[in-house]
Amino acid sequence: MSINNQDDSTTELYDAVVIGAGFSGMYMLHSLRQKGFTVRVYEKGDGVGGAWYWSRYPGARCDSESHTYCYTFSEEIYKEWSWSSRYPEQPEILRYLNFVADKLQLREDIQFNTEVKSASYKKDKNRWQIHLNDERKVSAKYFITGVGCLSVNATNIPHFKGLDQFQGEWYHTGAWPHTKVDFTGKRVGVIGNGSSGIQSIPVIAQEAKQLISFQRTPQFAIPAKNHPYDADMVRQYKEKYSETRQKMHHSRAGYPWDNSERSALEDSADERRKVYEEAWENGGFKMSFTYNDLLINETANQTIGDFVRSKIRDKIQDPTVAKKLMPSYFFATKRLVLDTDYYETFNRENVTLVDVKEAPIQEITANSVRTANEEYEVDILVFATGYDGMTGPLLKIDIQGKGGLSLKEKWAEGASVRAYLGVATAGFPNMFMITGPQSPSVASNMPTSIEHHVEWISNCIEYLDKNDVETIEANEHAEEEWSKHCNDLFYRSLYSKTESWYTGANVEGKPPAFLIYLGGVGPYNKKITEIASKDYEGFTLKMTSNQINI
Structure with a gap:
C-alpha cells in the first residue's frame, strides 16, 4: 500500500481516487479506508449527496421505499436512522447521507467544489494521473468512478432554436437552484x-x-x-x-x-x-x-x-x-x-x-x-428532459487508458460500449466503474447494486495488494462475451421493442445501445462473486515481472 504523500513534482499520491460523493463514492471511501488504503474523493458540489445534492426540484422524492433506499452494510446505521415516510423527499435523503458522512467521518477524505477534468493511465508507473479543475494533479494506483448513471454533468437540454434569447427564467430539474423558485402568478x-x-x-x-x-x-x-x-x-x-x-x-x-x-x-x-x-x-x-x-x-x-x-x-x-x-x-x-x-x-x-x-x-x-x-x-x-444516461457521466471526463486510447474513442458507437461485468473495460487497467454500463444499475434498487459493486471492488483491490499484483485489466474476449450475454437478455425482453432513455433515445444524435444487465441483481451478484473466487476470471493480472491471464 502507498502512503499519502507527494512526489518531486508535488503530485499527491493515493492508493485510490474516487469521483463523486454520492451513495457510491461515500461507501467506496469507507470500504477502502477500512482495509487500510489511502483514498481521496473529489466532488463537484460543496456537500455529499450526488444526484440528491443537485435534484432539488419541486416534488423531488425517491420512488424506492425509504427503508430499502439506504445503506444496509451497517446494521448500526440502518437502525440508528429513522425514516419519516414510505417514500422520502429529497431533503430527507440528503439529511440521511449527511448523517452517514458524519457517522463515518468521511468528509476528511473528500475534497468538495472540485471536478476531475481528465484521468490518464501511465504505463511506466502503473498509475493513474488525475487532473483537477484547479490545475492540480494527483496520482493513484486505482481510479474509481462513482459518478452515477445520471449526473448533473450530463443533464440533457434539447437544442431548441431560440433558447438563448428566452428572457424568462429556465431551469433543469437535475441542476435545480438551492433556493426556492417562486412560481406564484407565473x-x-x-x-x-x-x-x-x-x-x-x-x-x-x-x-x-x-x-x-x-x-x-x-x-x-x-x-x-x-x-x-x-x-x-x-x-x-x-x-x-x-x-x-x-x-x-x-x-x-x-x-x-x-x-x-x-x-x-x-x-x-x-x-x-x-x-x-x-x-x-x-x-x-x-x-x-x-x-x-x-x-x-x-x-x-x-x-x-x-x-x-x-x-x-x-x-x-x-x-x-x-x-x-x-x-x-x-x-x-x-x-x-x-x-x-x-x-x-x-x-x-x-x-x-x-x-x-x-x-x-x-x-x-x-x-x-x-x-x-x-x-x-x-x-x-x-x-424535465432527463440526462445523457449511463455513458454520459463517464464521457464528460477525458479518460485515457493504455496507449492514449480515450474512453470516448473506444465507446464512439453505441454497439462498441462494452464493460466487463459493468465494472471494468479492456484497455483501462486498474480502473473500476461503480454501477457502470452493462450492470443491473438503473433496472434495480440502486443502493443494493452499489453495495454489490463497492464490496466487490474493495475485495478485489485487497486481493491484488496481498498478492503483489500491479495491474488488473478486463480481457477483450471476456468483455465481448459479457456484452453478447447482456444483448441476448435484452433482445429476449420487451425492452427491445421500445425506445427510451435506457437506449439513449432521449439524446439527439446519441448512438443507440441498451446498457443494462437484465439477468437480475441476485444472479448478477452470484456471478461476480464466482468470478472473484476463480482469481478474477476474465481479467489479466500483471505482477511486477510476469502476467497471469485467467
Whole structure:
C-alpha cells in the first residue's frame, strides 16, 4: 500500500481516487479506508449527496421505499436512522447521507467544489494521473468512478432554436437552484414528463397561474400511495433488518420481496384484475412483479398495460386529454414512474397538455414556446428532459487508458460500449466503474447494486495488494462475451421493442445501445462473486515481472 504523500513534482499520491460523493463514492471511501488504503474523493458540489445534492426540484422524492433506499452494510446505521415516510423527499435523503458522512467521518477524505477534468493511465508507473479543475494533479494506483448513471454533468437540454434569447427564467430539474423558485402568478412551461416531470408538475401547478405540459411520450405511472411512518412501522422495519437485507441482495431487482412464479396467462381475466387491483391499491413498483412474464411475453404485458390505461382513463375528465396521456408501448419498458396526483393535475383549469409529438416544438422565443400548431406564452421554463444516461457521466471526463486510447474513442458507437461485468473495460487497467454500463444499475434498487459493486471492488483491490499484483485489466474476449450475454437478455425482453432513455433515445444524435444487465441483481451478484473466487476470471493480472491471464 502507498502512503499519502507527494512526489518531486508535488503530485499527491493515493492508493485510490474516487469521483463523486454520492451513495457510491461515500461507501467506496469507507470500504477502502477500512482495509487500510489511502483514498481521496473529489466532488463537484460543496456537500455529499450526488444526484440528491443537485435534484432539488419541486416534488423531488425517491420512488424506492425509504427503508430499502439506504445503506444496509451497517446494521448500526440502518437502525440508528429513522425514516419519516414510505417514500422520502429529497431533503430527507440528503439529511440521511449527511448523517452517514458524519457517522463515518468521511468528509476528511473528500475534497468538495472540485471536478476531475481528465484521468490518464501511465504505463511506466502503473498509475493513474488525475487532473483537477484547479490545475492540480494527483496520482493513484486505482481510479474509481462513482459518478452515477445520471449526473448533473450530463443533464440533457434539447437544442431548441431560440433558447438563448428566452428572457424568462429556465431551469433543469437535475441542476435545480438551492433556493426556492417562486412560481406564484407565473405562466410555467414544463418540457418533458419522465420521473422529474411527473413529480414536479402537480406541485408547480398548485402555485403557478398557468402550467403547460409539453409532452412527447406519455408515461405509465403507478400510484405511490405514500404515507407517514408511525413509531410501530419504524420499529417493524428495523427489527426485520437481517431478513430485509438478505432478500434485497438475492432478489431480481434489489427489493425485499419475493418474485411471482406465475404467468399472467395462467389466471383468468377476473383473477388477473384482482391481482392488479390489489397491487394498484398498495402502490409502488411491486406491481410490475405481480407475474413473472410481464416483460418477456407480449400478451401478458398487454393485460397489465390495458389495466393501467383504464385507470388513467378513469382519472381524467376530458377524454381527449386522457387519450393523450395513455401510452401505447409495452408496460414498464420505459422507466416506470410513481405518481402522486399527476393524472388528476390535468383536470385543473390552469393546466394544459400539449402533444409535441403531434406538433413539435419549433422555436423558443423571448417569451414563448412555439410549436407547429400554436404559440404558448411562458414566464418560466422547466426542462424535465432527463440526462445523457449511463455513458454520459463517464464521457464528460477525458479518460485515457493504455496507449492514449480515450474512453470516448473506444465507446464512439453505441454497439462498441462494452464493460466487463459493468465494472471494468479492456484497455483501462486498474480502473473500476461503480454501477457502470452493462450492470443491473438503473433496472434495480440502486443502493443494493452499489453495495454489490463497492464490496466487490474493495475485495478485489485487497486481493491484488496481498498478492503483489500491479495491474488488473478486463480481457477483450471476456468483455465481448459479457456484452453478447447482456444483448441476448435484452433482445429476449420487451425492452427491445421500445425506445427510451435506457437506449439513449432521449439524446439527439446519441448512438443507440441498451446498457443494462437484465439477468437480475441476485444472479448478477452470484456471478461476480464466482468470478472473484476463480482469481478474477476474465481479467489479466500483471505482477511486477510476469502476467497471469485467467
